[in-house]
Amino acid sequence: MLKEERHKIILREVNLHNKVLTNDLSELLEVSEDTIRRDLNELDELEMILKVHGGAMSKTFHYPFNGQNRVYALEAKKTIAQKAIALFKKDMLILVEGGTTIMEISKQIPADLHATVFTVCPQVAISLAEHENLEVITIGGRLSKNSNIHTGASVINELAAIKTDLCIIGTNGISVENGLTDSDWEVVQVIKAMIRSAKKTAVVCIAEKFDSVQKIKIADIKDVDYVITELDPDSPVLDVYRREGKPGLL
Amino acid sequence: MLKEERHKIILREVNLHNKVLTNDLSELLEVSEDTIRRDLNELDELEMILKVHGGAMSKTFHYPFNGQNRVYALEAKKTIAQKAIALFKKDMLILVEGGTTIMEISKQIPADLHATVFTVCPQVAISLAEHENLEVITIGGRLSKNSNIHTGASVINELAAIKTDLCIIGTNGISVENGLTDSDWEVVQVIKAMIRSAKKTAVVCIAEKFDSVQKIKIADIKDVDYVITELDPDSPVLDVYRREGKPGLL
DNA sequence: TAAAAATATGCATATTCACGCAAAATTTAG
DNA sequence: CTAAATTTTGCGTGAATATGCATATTTTTA
Numbered sequence: 250m251l252k253e254e255r256h257k258i259i260l261r262e263v264n265l266h267n268k269v270l271t272n273d274l275s276e277l278l279e280v281s282e283d284t285i286r287r288d289l290n291e292l293d294e295l296e297m298i299l300k301v302h303g304g305a306m307s308k309t310f311h312y313p314f315n316g317q318n319r320v321y322a323l324e325a326k327k328t329i330a331q332k333a334i335a336l337f338k339k340d341m342l343i344l345v346e347g348g349t350t351i352m353e354i355s356k357q358i359p360a361d362l363h364a365t366v367f368t369v370c371p372q373v374a375i376s377l378a379e380h381e382n383l384e385v386i387t388i389g390g391r392l393s394k395n396s397n398i399h400t401g402a403s404v405i406n407e408l409a410a411i412k413t414d415l416c417i418i419g420t421n422g423i424s425v426e427n428g429l430t431d432s433d434w435e436v437v438q439v440i441k442a443m444i445r446s447a448k449k450t451a452v453v454c455i456a457e458k459f460d461s462v463q464k465i466k467i468a469d470i471k472d473v474d475y476v477i478t479e480l481d482p483d484s485p486v487l488d489v490y491r492r493e494g495k496p497g498l499l
Numbered sequence: 500m501l502k503e504e505r506h507k508i509i510l511r512e513v514n515l516h517n518k519v520l521t522n523d524l525s526e527l528l529e530v531s532e533d534t535i536r537r538d539l540n541e542l543d544e545l546e547m548i549l550k551v552h553g554g555a556m557s558k559t560f561h562y563p564f565n566g567q568n569r570v571y572a573l574e575a576k577k578t579i580a581q582k583a584i585a586l587f588k589k590d591m592l593i594l595v596e597g598g599t600t601i602m603e604i605s606k607q608i609p610a611d612l613h614a615t616v617f618t619v620c621p622q623v624a625i626s627l628a629e630h631e632n633l634e635v636i637t638i639g640g641r642l643s644k645n646s647n648i649h650t651g652a653s654v655i656n657e658l659a660a661i662k663t664d665l666c667i668i669g670t671n672g673i674s675v676e677n678g679l680t681d682s683d684w685e686v687v688q689v690i691k692a693m694i695r696s697a698k699k700t701a702v703v704c705i706a707e708k709f710d711s712v713q714k715i716k717i718a719d720i721k722d723v724d725y726v727i728t729e730l731d732p733d734s735p736v737l738d739v740y741r742r743e744g745k746p747g748l749l
Numbered sequence: 750t751a752a753a754a755a756t757a758t759g760c761a762t763a764t765t766c767a768c769g770c771a772a773a774a775t776t777t778a779g
Numbered sequence: 780c781t782a783a784a785t786t787t788t789g790c791g792t793g794a795a796t797a798t799g800c801a802t803a804t805t806t807t808t809a
Contacts, residue, residue: 251518252797253551261707264571266671266682267598268645271755281799286756302755302806306645307571371621371637378644387621387649389639389657394628399637407639501775502787521765531789536766552765552796 250278255288263298263307270304320349325455325479330354332477332499333417333453339363342413344443347373347398350419350453358383367413369398369439393435400435408442416447422463423454425489428470430463437465444468451475451499456486475499500528505538513548513557520554571599575705575729580604582727582749583667583703589613591664594693597623597648598669600703608633617663619648619689643685650685658692666697672713673704675739678720680713687715694718701725701749706736725749 255278262269262277271289275282293300299308320326330353337343340363345351347370355366355376365384368374371392377385388407390399418440422430429452431437444450450473470476475497476490482498490498505528512519512527521539525532543550549558580603587593590613595601597620605616605626615634618624621642627635638657640649668690672680679702681687694700700723720726725747726740732748740748 251520251551251553251556253549253556254518266713268682282755283757283800284798287798371624374621374642375625375647378642378647381644385642385644387637387639387642389637389649392624392628392635392637394631394635397625397628399639532765533767533790534788537788 250280252288255280255284256292259285259288259292259305260297263305268301268304268306272304274304320353322455322457322479323353326350326353327357328479329453329455329477330357333451334358335499336415336451336475337362337364338414341365341415342411343367344408344411344413344416344447345373346370346418346440346443347396348419350455351417352376354417354453367411369400369404369443371399372397393433396433396436398436398439400439404439405442408439408446411446413447414449416443416450418443418450418452418467420452420454420458420467422461423452423458423470423476424460424462425470425492427462427466429467429473431465431467432463434465437467440467444472449474451477453477456480459486500530502538505530505534506542509535509538509542509555510547513555518554518556522554524554572705572707572729573603575707576600576603577607578729579703579705579727580607583701584608585749586665586701586725587612587614588664591615592661593617594658594661594663594666594697595623596620596668596690596693597646600669600705601667602626604667604703617661619650619654619693621649622647643683646683646686648686648689650689654689655692658689658696661696663697664699666693666700668693668700668702668717670702670704670708670717672711673702673708673720673726674710674712675720675742677712677716679717679723681715681717682713684715687717690717694722699724701727703727706730709736 258278259269259274262274271282271285274285278285289298289300289305292298293305296308298305326349329350333354334357337358342365344367345354347368351370351373355373358380360380361382362380363382365386366377367386367388368377369388369390371387374385374387377383388399388404390404391401393400420429421432431440452473452475454476456478470490477499478487480486487498508528509519509524512524521532521535524535528535539548539550539555542548543555546558548555576599579600583604584607587608592615594617595604597618601620601623605623608630610630611632612630613632615636616627617636617638618627619638621637624635624637627633638649638654640654641651643650670679671682681690702723702725704726706728720740727749728737730736737748
């Protein structure tokens with residue numbers, strides 16, 4: 250059998266079953282596993298498959314969302330992500346919401362961090378799934394089309410049943426007087442439940458949002474443990490929050 | 500024998516068998532392997548064939564899918580999607596799994612269809628969320644990195660609590676003798692629970708998968724109500740399934 | 750953290766290939 | 780028709796490629 254014939258068959262198997270084992274291919278094609286491995290390496294270099302330990306996977310199903318959508322204030326969000334990730338410790342139970350800042354966090358989590366991450370957002374779940382060492386658990390429910398997070402009573406119920414070490418949330422409005430606010434009632438219910446189910450809560454938020462107020466209240470500033478922005482923690486802009494005393498400013 | 504004659508015969512052989520070995524051609528045409536190699540080199544430079552180590556292959560046959568992010572057998576899957584969507588009625592409760600065929604279905608659902616769709620796959624959830632008139636509900640759980648669907652006991656529990664009108668599943672292996680099969684135990688458990696929680700079940704599957712068998716059994720052919728392929732329902736290929744009596748062939 | 754599985758690497762072996770050259774076949778010119 | 784010119788072919792040699800095995804290393808799993 251020609252090498253290219255094997256390649257063709259391997260490609261067919263990969264695309265048919267989304268994943269193939271070196272062992273199975275070796276039996277199917279009646280060549281040694283070494284040969285299969287060499288084949289997989291070649292196809293991987295041609296970017297036709299995704300080689301993984303033990304075999305190979307189809308590229309198509311693994312990276313469905315490559316569309317590079319521009320993210321507003323991406324640099325600021327990257328800075329915030331780094332600070333948030335500094336809070337992550339090995340084997341922690343972490344609960345995260347949705348939104349572009351949380352997406353940035355989930356991308357930047359170090360590959361070697363071993364932890365369990367719960368999320369209410371399908372996009373975040375997919376992004377987290379790229380990390381081999383993370384156990385990813387989706388809190389399912391009705392998918393809100395505006396916010397792209399799962400909402401509804403089932404989410405509240407599920408959240409009530411777990412206790413995580415750290416919860417990372419975003420917010421639409423933040424101010425010293427009115428605390429964290431949002432405009433979507435369903436989303437607010439979910440975030441409140443998230444805060445209840447975590448020992449510590451961090452809110453991530455670009456400084457631009459300071460002093461904006463939305464219609465529905467999520468929590469007071471003193472109810473959260475960390476406020477994470479792209480600013481230097483000593484920045485005078487944060488003085489008013491510092492006076493609130495409670496939250497760690499990062 | 501003239502060189503041009505050989506070339507014609509070689510081209511015929513290549514197109515007939517999709518591949519030729521230098522050795523075989525040498526015997527067939529009663530010339531030395533060197534001569535055959537020279538012939539193959541010439542035909543390769545004319546881009547009539549693709550020369551490879553040991554012989555040559557047909558150009559068209561070689562790599563059917565060059566675009567890296569293209570879905571394998573996309574046209575077939577589009578056809579399948581159309582047939583599956585024909586089963587959808589207004590205000591139905593529909594339960595769908597994951598995979599590229601299901602993704603294709605979720606893209607092609609008509610914008611004006613008003614229905615509720617449950618899914619165990621975050622990618623599918625996001626795709627479904629594009630449709631204004633669909634209520635999208637994610638069945639959350641531990642996200643399996645291989646299959647990109649939620650698995651584990653919580654998924655089984657949640658599925659046990661719902662009763663949908665129609666369930667659409669994919670399968671890795673399908674054959675008359677062994678029914679539907681897959682290689683991932685967790686995935687199989689989820690699919691079995693999906694079938695239990697639906698009044699009717701449809702399995703979508705490109706014909707190429709026929710007669711492939713994986714290690715773990717999902718269900719018998721008679722346990723599903725519809726088998727949807729890209730083939731004409733009257734195709735003789737489907738005769739063996741027709742004899743099973745039960746499933747509607749679409 | 751230790752055992753097991755998968756992988757990478759070097760090496761031996763067997764084909765397959767390219768190149769030069771001379772013989773054979775074919776074409777061309779007279 | 781014949782001889783020279785040209786092309787094609789076959790063979791020997793060494794290089795390149797493909798494959799399997801042994802062993803060391805890495806990764807996974809329990």
